[in-house]
Amino acid sequence: MINYILILPAIILIGIVFGYPIIRYFWLSFHASSVLTNLDVINNNGANWLRVIGDGRFWQDTIQTFRFASVSVSLELIIAMAIALLLNQKFRARGVVRALTLLPWALPTTIMALGWRWIFNTPYGPIEKIALLMGFESINILSNPNLAWMATVIADIWKTTPFITLILLAGLQTIPNDLYEALKLEGGKSFDSFIRITVPLLRPYLLISVLFRLAQAFGVFDLIQVMTGGGPAGSTESLGLYAYLNAMRFLDFGYSATIIFFSFIILSSFCLLSWFLIRKSKLILSSK
Amino acid sequence: MTLNVINMGKCINKKWIIRDISFDVKDGECLAILGPSGCGKSTTLRLIAGLDKANQGKIYINGLDVTNLSPVDRQVGMVFQSYALFPHLDVSSNLSLGLKIRGVSLEDQTKKITSILSIMQLDHLSDRLPSELSGGQRQRVALARALLRDAHVYLLDEPMSNLDAQLRETLRPELRKLVLNREQPVLYVTHDQQEAMAMADRIAILKDGYIEQIGTPEELYKKPGSIFVANFIGRPQINMLPISNGVIKAIRPEHIYIDNQGFPCKLVHKEWLGINQLFFLDTAIGPIRMICESSVSLPQEINISWDEKNVHEFNANSGKRCI
Numbered sequence: 001m002i003n004y005i006l007i008l009p010a011i012i013l014i015g016i017v018f019g020y021p022i023i024r025y026f027w028l029s030f031h032a033s034s035v036l037t038n039l040d041v042i043n044n045n046g047a048n049w050l051r052v053i054g055d056g057r058f059w060q061d062t063i064q065t066f067r068f069a070s071v072s073v074s075l076e077l078i079i080a081m082a083i084a085l086l087l088n089q090k091f092r093a094r095g096v097v098r099a100l101t102l103l104p105w106a107l108p109t110t111i112m113a114l115g116w117r118w119i120f121n122t123p124y125g126p127i128e129k130i131a132l133l134m135g136f137e138s139i140n141i142l143s144n145p146n147l148a149w150m151a152t153v154i155a156d157i158w159k160t161t162p163f164i165t166l167i168l169l170a171g172l173q174t175i176p177n178d179l180y181e182a183l184k185l186e187g188g189k190s191f192d193s194f195i196r197i198t199v200p201l202l203r204p205y206l207l208i209s210v211l212f213r214l215a216q217a218f219g220v221f222d223l224i225q226v227m228t229g230g231g232p233a234g235s236t237e238s239l240g241l242y243a244y245l246n247a248m249r250f251l252d253f254g255y256s257a258t259i260i261f262f263s264f265i266i267l268s269s270f271c272l273l274s275w276f277l278i279r280k281s282k283l284i285l286s287s288k
Numbered sequence: 289m290t291l292n293v294i295n296m297g298k299c300i301n302k303k304w305i306i307r308d309i310s311f312d313v314k315d316g317e318c319l320a321i322l323g324p325s326g327c328g329k330s331t332t333l334r335l336i337a338g339l340d341k342a343n344q345g346k347i348y349i350n351g352l353d354v355t356n357l358s359p360v361d362r363q364v365g366m367v368f369q370s371y372a373l374f375p376h377l378d379v380s381s382n383l384s385l386g387l388k389i390r391g392v393s394l395e396d397q398t399k400k401i402t403s404i405l406s407i408m409q410l411d412h413l414s415d416r417l418p419s420e421l422s423g424g425q426r427q428r429v430a431l432a433r434a435l436l437r438d439a440h441v442y443l444l445d446e447p448m449s450n451l452d453a454q455l456r457e458t459l460r461p462e463l464r465k466l467v468l469n470r471e472q473p474v475l476y477v478t479h480d481q482q483e484a485m486a487m488a489d490r491i492a493i494l495k496d497g498y499i500e501q502i503g504t505p506e507e508l509y510k511k512p513g514s515i516f517v518a519n520f521i522g523r524p525q526i527n528m529l530p531i532s533n534g535v536i537k538a539i540r541p542e543h544i545y546i547d548n549q550g551f552p553c554k555l556v557h558k559e560w561l562g563i564n565q566l567f568f569l570d571t572a573i574g575p576i577r578m579i580c581e582s583s584v585s586l587p588q589e590i591n592i593s594w595d596e597k598n599v600h601e602f603n604a605n606s607g608k609r610c611i
Contacts, residue, residue, distance in 0.1 A: 186386030
């Protein structure tokens with residue numbers, strides 16, 4: 001009984017800052033509340049939900065958000081794994097290098113997004129200059145709908161790879177060295193060690209990284225807002241940004257709530273799936 | 289099969305961890321490497337396994353110079369102190385992983401694993417994860433994995449240290465039956481002198497990276513080559529008597545007896561150990577430990593004596609045995 005009482009404050013807090021808004025969004029998604037209604041809340045019998053289903057921009061943004069999240073998270077995992085393996089080796093000034101690796105993550109997103117916006121800028125950014133120097137035509141990355149989203153992915157990788165690196169490095173440090181030595185005595189090469197020991201024992205850490213990062217990347221807002229503002233031609237617009245635009249630019253709170261609630265469903269089903277996978281691998285975590 | 293180590297040494301950061309280590313282990317012989325923690329026992333084992341490179345000396349397994357061979361080519365079966373079982377694999381996968389990596393056919397894998405599982409009495413545990421096994425069972429899996437290696441030499445790194453005292457004693461005969469008395473030489477690292485004496489044919493006492501003495505348990509007990517060995521082997525600890533003329537005399541507690549003609553001492557404390565009892569005596573030449581039958585009851589003031597033939601004499605400067 002006492003345990004429930006002790007977690008009660010946390011539950012109440014989560015209920016206030018998370019539970020209530022979600023319920024409120026759900027309720028609001030069945031109502032019209034916009035400039036047209038003088039911001040009064042009027043029941044519109046699910047018209048928002050019908051609108052969402054037929055809204056091409058919403059679905060395009062959904063696809064873009066998934067594309068952004070899946071590409072950046074999977075690249076981040078690969079790069080972070082490589083960096084974590086490197087940082088787990090013994091070398092001079094390892095502590096300094098480890099601290100430096102975290103730096104991009106410690107920067108505020110808006111600051112680094114602004115930096116990347118300038119890096120990709122045409123005609124003043126270094127990438128454009130280098131391309132011109134090497135004899136290429138002007139690339140104009142942030143104005144090209146096929147390239148701009150990749151620029152946002154690159155910026156996101158730069159920013160959040162350190163986070164995954166940190167988690168994976170912590171995971172690597174829990175793997176006892178004598179497991180590798182035992183495999184070496186059995187004839188295992190480095191590749192065998194990686195596949196047979198490192199990856200399976202890192203699985204819980206990989207899943208936690210994926211869970212955290214997918215949730216974050218799926219809700220991406222500030223990076224896109226600062227770097228591209230969702231353009232060109234809406235090609236980098238995320239669901240979070242679309243919901244924000246509906247509420248803050250178009251003052252259509254009912255529809256914005258519908259988008260938010262819909263993304264919430266998609267996102268939480270993702271989280272549930274990851275949680276389920278993590279639970280399955282708990283055995284590995286507890287066996288040390 | 290044999291193991292010969294000649295002048296082996298390991299140097300890290302200009303400091304010798306072990307140096308001039310030489311010993312031979314014959315086929316079927318078990319040599320215990322015994323010493324306090326930090327004396328280089330595990331380093332010795334790791335150099336022989338090839339997990340670390342020796343900076344000095346040669347290692348021969350079966351007459352073949354393996355000093356510069358990779359660990360896998362040395363064909364050693366090793367049991368790690370932690371057992372180093374793969375926590376994500378069940379017992380049979382733990383055993384089969386090495387075979388799989390070495391390209392043993394699936395059919396042979398199954399055959400070998402079935403046979404080793406039954407030898408080790410692990411049949412009913414084959415699909416358990418290491419975390420679901422008891423300490424003794426984990427040890428058996430680790431042994432099974434080492435035995436599957438078809439090794440030329442077995443290296444056991446404190447295989448009992450993770451087990452509680454009672455289990456240790458029950459597992460000793462089992463370990464002896466399964467691993468020792470095969471045709472391969474066995475190197476057994478331990479810091480427990482009792483375990484070393486129980487398991488090994490010969491014991492090498494290691495101190496600060498050097499071999500202090502090497503011999504059968506009986507030799508070490510009866511003729512300790514130095515004060516260090518005398519103190520290390522035999523429980524309760526040997527009594528060191530005060531220096532006189534540059535010689536330290538030592539007498540084991542079990543060689544002291546009550547003698548009305550002997551010299552007087554005072555009973556300070558006693559430990560009743562069941563099979564016998566240990567008396568702590570205060571004498572003019574310092575504290576002395578004495579072992580008596582458990583039925584004896586002593587007054588506060590007694591006289592003790594010992595036979596001169598049981599006295600060990602050591603040079604006070606070098607700590608080495610005289611004669």
